[in-house]
Amino acid sequence: MLFGYAGNILEVDLNTGQVNKTPLPEDLARDYIGGRGFVAKLLWDKIGRGTDPFDPENLLIIATGPLSGHLVPASGKTHFGTKSPATGGYADASMGGHFGPALKYAGYDILILKGRAPEPSFLVIEDENVELRSAEACWGQGAITVEEDLKKELGESFQIITIGPAGENLVRFACISHDFGRQAGRTGVGAVMGSKNLKAVAVRGTGGLPVFDVDGLFEKSKEAYKKVRAKPGFAGWTPEGTAGITNWVNEVGAFPTRNFQTSFFPGYKDINGQAVLERIKITDKGCFCCPTPCGKYGKTATQLGTAHVEGPEYESIALLGGACVLGTIEEVAYANYLCDELGLDTISAGAVAAWAMECFEKGILTEQQIGRKIGFGDLESLAYLLEKTAAREGIGDLLAEGVMRASARVGKGSEAFAIHVKGLEWSGYESRNAPGMMLAYMTADVGAHHNRAWALGHDVAGSAASVHDLISAGGRGGRLAKASVSGKAGRVIELQHIRPLFDCLGICRLQYMELGFEGENYEALFYLVTGRKMNWDELLKVSERIWHLTRAFSVREVAGFGRSADYPPPRFFTEPVPDGPNQGHYLTREELDILLDEYYKARGWDENGIPTSETLKRVGLGHVALELAGAK
Amino acid sequence: MRITLHLSGGLRAVLNHLPGETTIELEGPAPVRAVLEKAGINPLLVMMVTVDGETTDKEQILVHDAEIALVGPVAGG
Numbered sequence: 001m002l003f004g005y006a007g008n009i010l011e012v013d014l015n016t017g018q019v020n021k022t023p024l025p026e027d028l029a030r031d032y033i034g035g036r037g038f039v040a041k042l043l044w045d046k047i048g049r050g051t052d053p054f055d056p057e058n059l060l061i062i063a064t065g066p067l068s069g070h071l072v073p074a075s076g077k078t079h080f081g082t083k084s085p086a087t088g089g090y091a092d093a094s095m096g097g098h099f100g101p102a103l104k105y106a107g108y109d110i111l112i113l114k115g116r117a118p119e120p121s122f123l124v125i126e127d128e129n130v131e132l133r134s135a136e137a138c139w140g141q142g143a144i145t146v147e148e149d150l151k152k153e154l155g156e157s158f159q160i161i162t163i164g165p166a167g168e169n170l171v172r173f174a175c176i177s178h179d180f181g182r183q184a185g186r187t188g189v190g191a192v193m194g195s196k197n198l199k200a201v202a203v204r205g206t207g208g209l210p211v212f213d214v215d216g217l218f219e220k221s222k223e224a225y226k227k228v229r230a231k232p233g234f235a236g237w238t239p240e241g242t243a244g245i246t247n248w249v250n251e252v253g254a255f256p257t258r259n260f261q262t263s264f265f266p267g268y269k270d271i272n273g274q275a276v277l278e279r280i281k282i283t284d285k286g287c288f289c290c291p292t293p294c295g296k297y298g299k300t301a302t303q304l305g306t307a308h309v310e311g312p313e314y315e316s317i318a319l320l321g322g323a324c325v326l327g328t329i330e331e332v333a334y335a336n337y338l339c340d341e342l343g344l345d346t347i348s349a350g351a352v353a354a355w356a357m358e359c360f361e362k363g364i365l366t367e368q369q370i371g372r373k374i375g376f377g378d379l380e381s382l383a384y385l386l387e388k389t390a391a392r393e394g395i396g397d398l399l400a401e402g403v404m405r406a407s408a409r410v411g412k413g414s415e416a417f418a419i420h421v422k423g424l425e426w427s428g429y430e431s432r433n434a435p436g437m438m439l440a441y442m443t444a445d446v447g448a449h450h451n452r453a454w455a456l457g458h459d460v461a462g463s464a465a466s467v468h469d470l471i472s473a474g475g476r477g478g479r480l481a482k483a484s485v486s487g488k489a490g491r492v493i494e495l496q497h498i499r500p501l502f503d504c505l506g507i508c509r510l511q512y513m514e515l516g517f518e519g520e521n522y523e524a525l526f527y528l529v530t531g532r533k534m535n536w537d538e539l540l541k542v543s544e545r546i547w548h549l550t551r552a553f554s555v556r557e558v559a560g561f562g563r564s565a566d567y568p569p570p571r572f573f574t575e576p577v578p579d580g581p582n583q584g585h586y587l588t589r590e591e592l593d594i595l596l597d598e599y600y601k602a603r604g605w606d607e608n609g610i611p612t613s614e615t616l617k618r619v620g621l622g623h624v625a626l627e628l629a630g631a632k
Numbered sequence: 633m634r635i636t637l638h639l640s641g642g643l644r645a646v647l648n649h650l651p652g653e654t655t656i657e658l659e660g661p662a663p664v665r666a667v668l669e670k671a672g673i674n675p676l677l678v679m680m681v682t683v684d685g686e687t688t689d690k691e692q693i694l695v696h697d698a699e700i701a702l703v704g705p706v707a708g709g
Contacts, residue, residue, distance in 0.1 A: 232652075232701035233640030236680040236687055242708040248679040314708030428708055450707055457705025460676055461646040514706040516641015516652075 002029055003212040004066035004530040010108040010130065012123060014196050015056065015115035017132045024109050030532075031620065033542050034065030036503035038110055039081025039092050040549045044624065046112075049556060053085040053188070054170060054195040056116040062103070062161075062201075063110045065506020069101030069209060069288070071221040072525050073228050073517065074508035076101060076288025080184040082192045085172045086348070086402055087423040087447050089554030089561065091187035094451070094503050095161075096287035096295075097179035102159035105205025117197035120168075124154065125203040135199035140165060142341035143177035150202055158202040164343020166390040167194035171400040173348030173425065174390075177340060181295065181310020182287070185345040187424060187446050212531030220528055224521055228291045231515040238284075240273030241294035242314035247272050249318070249429065252460050253480060253581030254437070256430045257322045258376055259354035260419045260571060263430035264580025271321040275329035276312065285310060292511060300333035304383055307337035312346070315450075318428030319350025324357065325376040335382050342390035348402060351425035353385045355403045355418055356395070364412045370395045416570040421448035422554075426568075432577050433480060433585035434459040436488040439595045440495065442566045445550040453495035454513075459483050480581045485591045489598040497543040504543060545619040548603075548611050552624045555610055562608040566596055633658040634697045635667055643704025646677060664700065665690040678702050 001007075002024060011020040032041045039061050051057050061081045068075055078100030084091030103111060106127050113123075117132060120139040124131045138146045143164035150160050159178070166174035167190035174190030175183040184190075211217055228234070237244060249255045250268040257265040269275070276296055286293025297310050312320065312332050320339070321332040339346045357376050359365040367373050371394050374381035388396030398406050403425055407418035419426040424447020431438040436455030444452040502509035505526065511517040519536040527533050555561050567573075573589045587595075600607060604615030616625035637654045644652055654671050664683070668675045668690065680703035681688055694700075 231640065232638030233642070233680070233703040234701075235685050236682040236701055236703045237640070237706065239687065240680075242706075245679055245706055245708060248705065252676060318708065454707035456707070457642060457646045457677065460705065461674070510706075512641065513645075514640070514642050514703075516644055518641075 001210055002026060003210045004070065005029060005034070006104040006107050006109045006209060008108050009110045009112065010125070011112040011114070012130065012132070013115045014113060014117040014121070014132070014198060019130045029066070031542070032546065033504040033539070034068070034109065035063050035077065035079040035506050036081070036092055036500055037542065037546050038063040039079055040090070040546045040553070042110070042112065043081055043083065043090065044549055044553055047083055051083060053083045053088065053192060056196065057114070058083050058192060058195070060113040060189065060192050060196065061110065062113070064100040064104050065504055066530050067525065068506030069104040070211065070529050071217060071289065072507060072529065073224050073511050074287060074290040074292070075506060076290065077503065077506050077508055078103070078184070079503055079506070080176060080189045082189055083557060084424075084446065085170070085188040085191045087187065087554070087558070089422065089558045090445050090550040091189065092446060092503070093176070093184035093186045093189045095176065095178055095182055095184035096508060097159070097182040098288045099159045099161055099178050099203065100506060101288050102203045102205050104209055105207050106203050107205065107207055111201070113196060113198065116195065120197050120199055122150070122200035122202065123198065125201065127204070127206055138199055139168065143343045144180055144341050146200060147177065147180060150200055154202050155204070158204045160200055160202045162200040163190045163193050164341060164390065166343040167191055168199070169390065169392045169400065170194055171344065171389060171392065172402045172405070173345045173352070174343050175345040177343060181285070181297065181340060183340070183345065185347060186449055190343050211529055213528045217525070217528040220524055224517070224525065225291045227521070228511050228515060228517050231517065233515050234292060237514060238292045238294065240277055241296055243276045243296070243312065243317055244273035245314050246317055251581065252456070253577065254429045254431065254434060254456055255322050256318050256426070256428055258325055259323055259358040259417060260426065260430055261358070262578050262580055263432065263582050265322045265325070267327055270327060271317050271329045271332050279329055280333050287508065290508065292515065294510065298333065300330045300337065302330050302334040302379060304334060304379060307334055309333050309337040309340065312336040315428045316346040316350070319347045319354070320382070322428070323350050323354035324382050326379060326382065327377060331379045335379065335386065338383055338386050342386060344386060344390055347427045348425040349386055349389065351419055352389065352399050352403055352406070353382050355407070355414070356385055356399060357381065358417055359410065359414050364410060364414050365395070416574070419448075419569055419571065421568055422565050424448050429456050431456075432572055432587060433483050433582040435483055435485045435587060435591070435595060436492055438568065438572070438587060438592070439488050439492050439599060442568060442592070442596065443492070443496070443599055445547065445554065452499055453492050454499070455488070455492055455495060458491050479583050482585050485587065485594050486598065488595060489602040492599065493602055496547055497540045500546065501539055501543040504546065545621060548616060548619050548621055549624060551611055552616065552621070552628055555628060562610055563596060566609055567592060633660070633694065635694060636699050637667070637671055638699065638701045640701065640703045642679075642706045643677060643702055646704060647673065658694065661693050661695045663690065664688070664692050664694060667694065667700070673702070677704055679705055
């Protein structure tokens, strides 16, 4: 018996409505653990080479981990995977909430969606009963509105994922929404769901899960809950949640401001965690079994209207606030609400809008092309761009393609400030003086996303001597020293194995990464749930295998994929930061090459960033090596 | 004055040469920032501070014994 797992894969062919239930293979659980690991393995095995992301043959895989749904701190994570419409390569996105646990209680570790429903549909899963129903009535409606309506129709006990108009209209950065403010935000998973004519999935499960040591788990979980809440930092971090880091990111000059033109936002105290706490928040909101609820559900009022919204959390503040220069937390929260309802990833949506604003400022896009004047710091401009994008109307049809494709079409130098890697827009950390973070963005398997490896703290620590001198001399936010470039690969690789491991286990990483809930606790919880004794290093070995596999997937699927895909946009290696703590700093192209050379060597990849056959065999991916060799 | 510093997981990850808990003796009132420097902690690495459970900032003046929790660099969601 596979303890911890529900034990089944549910596959739904949306072309026909046919349902296929198969046992979860033991070797899949053993070699890939769950969640992200399941997604990576199944995408490699099941997607035909060269499949277009919007082809019905592309898959949308929803996977849980062995700890999802158990009495384990923050075990509400669900993982989504597909071939990305943003990058053309490997894609996954993680979501908090309650959907994954419900899917497991219904009896399924993995839900595979393939084909395309002949008409707008939604899927209802209630234990053994799986039914495709018409979504004609709710097609075109907002993601939050539809979730609310389906809750009324089906019952509160259903957990529901939805897409908004952006997903229906194949916006390449559309997200999947859940629980009125949780999203699988990145890589365009919502667009793939839309391409399948699937508006929503609702699941209710009434079953249990097999646990190796029930009594032991119960005792350990009680202890874990108390330990997490007793951690130094719990009282400081939890009240504001991720929004609480806004001050610090500005102090170290890493806040993406004005489409990443600079890295310090003078008005940051009007859009920080304290502002969320004092002016937006109504209540804390946590995911399944979470001891540290970081969600801040609240209400905002602006000149465009009022809205209830979860957040904004840090990334939304950074990209909707900093990148688009919104001046108040109320405006940021309202833009956040619009993204949630329209079904847009707040990170990419903010980045795309900021790119358009800079294009307008530089005269590259005209009022006639856009349909009105737009500008930084103007909520009405931002709302206009978001709504046009989600509908693919007018200028929105261009913006819906994301900054990489949009800038390639527009040209006129706009590619230099289209802030992305591999086609995925950059998240909330400007990195011209943070070489570790820069490398993390450059090499993240899904594109410019921070949640694979967040190395900014290590970059600041690495420059500690000079910074310390500066501070000790009485300086406050003065100019920081240029960070050293060499020797970053090892730390970035270590982080790239740790953070995604949590996406395999099906739990949130914040208790470990942010509060320091020690790794040995997870070893113990994993054992008590699954009966498998794996120490931290052994778990990380699995995470390493998955990292090579996701790289191999993009090598196989994206024409010409390799080193050239790993560079940031020219702004970051040609333009010094104009002001703020990192004034004058940037990384040269030669320094970026040092970062990549050291990284590829440490990874066991060739000079073009392709995993070598020896490396793939070493991590148990001999079949992948053979297939890649056959593809040459 | 006896000041006890508790380092969060995020802080210990980047200052792994320091213990999770450090005690500093002060002869008179001083800001949190000065205590950090005395403990060998770059103030720039401290994202949030609580003094005796209350959130504050690095400029707060400490005037008596205190338990200080330091939250190090953490990422957004």
